[in-house]
Amino acid sequence: MSRILVTGAGGPAGVAVIRSLLRRDDLTVFAADMDGWASGLYLVPAAQRRLVPPGRDDDFVPALARMVADDALDLVISTVDVELAALSDRRGELSPAVLAAPAADTLAVALDKLLLADRCASTGHAPRTVPAGPDAQAVSWEFPAFAKPRQGAGSRGIRMVADRAELDALPLDEGLIVQDLLPGEEYSVDVLADADGRIVAAVPRTRARVDSGVAIAGRTVHDPALEETAAAVARAIGLVGVANVQLRRDRAGVPKLLEVNPRFPGALPLTISAGVDIPSLVVDLFLGRPLPERLPFREVAAVRFLEDVVVEIDDVLVSEHAGHQEES
Secondary structure, X not given: OEEEEEEOOOOHHHHHHHHHHHOOOOEEEEEEEOOOOOHHHHHOOHXXXXXXXXXXXXXXXXXXXXXXXXHOOOEEEEOOHHHHHHHOOOHHHHXXXXXXXXXXXXXXXXXXXXXXXXXXXXXOOOOOEEEOOHXXXXXXXXXXXXXXXXXXXXXXXXEEEOOHHHHHOOOOOOOEEEEEOOOOOXXXXXXXXXXXXXXXXXXXXXXXXXXXXXXXXXXXXXXXXXXXXXXXXHHHOOOOEEEEEEEEEOOOOOEEEEEEEOOOOOOHHHHHHOOOOHHHHHXXXXXXXXXXXXXXXXXXXXXXXXXXXXXXXXXXXXXXXOOOOOOO
């Protein structure tokens, strides 16, 4: 019986991972979050609920290491970007447990949009990307262009650049990059690569409705161009494990890279329902078990809704970090 810790239990990705793994009878699942009100905590028995410091806290990694020892954990799954950044170069401190996450270099590239575009330039799937300032001003853009922070998640800090005057006026202290505008439809592709970097699954899905950066309605689609583009990006960054590759069609209708989230996506239940149970496969991958050659998927649609988890008052975990939000 393998013992698995899933952190970020308050987010949609954490809840999806926990629910997936609870369906297996060969796993004991522990759930952790910085907030005692995190709903995913209450999907597991009381004895398997844990509170952790925020991912930026100096005690975050040592706290996980203590849990590994105290709970005899075999595998740690983090569903939060900030936590992955903290753990990427310190995964050895979790020994003997394994961190189910891509390599440190893959994480660093994926979380820096300029490095990501440079790494993927040879694939032909990355839009032209340069830092704001003199480099961007030297380029002959087809306006409008697009500017966004080099680092950060979701739509925070993004802006349209309508003309040369707006390009010249971009601030130089916000770490902005400038890219060719991708005006077409946006897709998310959930990608899984095995220990040799072979693409086991690439499942594109639409983002028909989005709330706070998370798709709440959409469908999976069979589209070889999307699947091949996401797979090429995953290979370029050396992916082992799971990542969510976001694509958007350019002015000619060709899919191009938007960004890569090197973790489980919030809309994971749709991919699982389509026939690719990524959390379960990731557990097998990082526990050293072989994965299938290639996994097909079905075209299905889904809408998301709130679901209450009702517990007794005495079961609610008290958290000194409650009320603070972690970037995810």
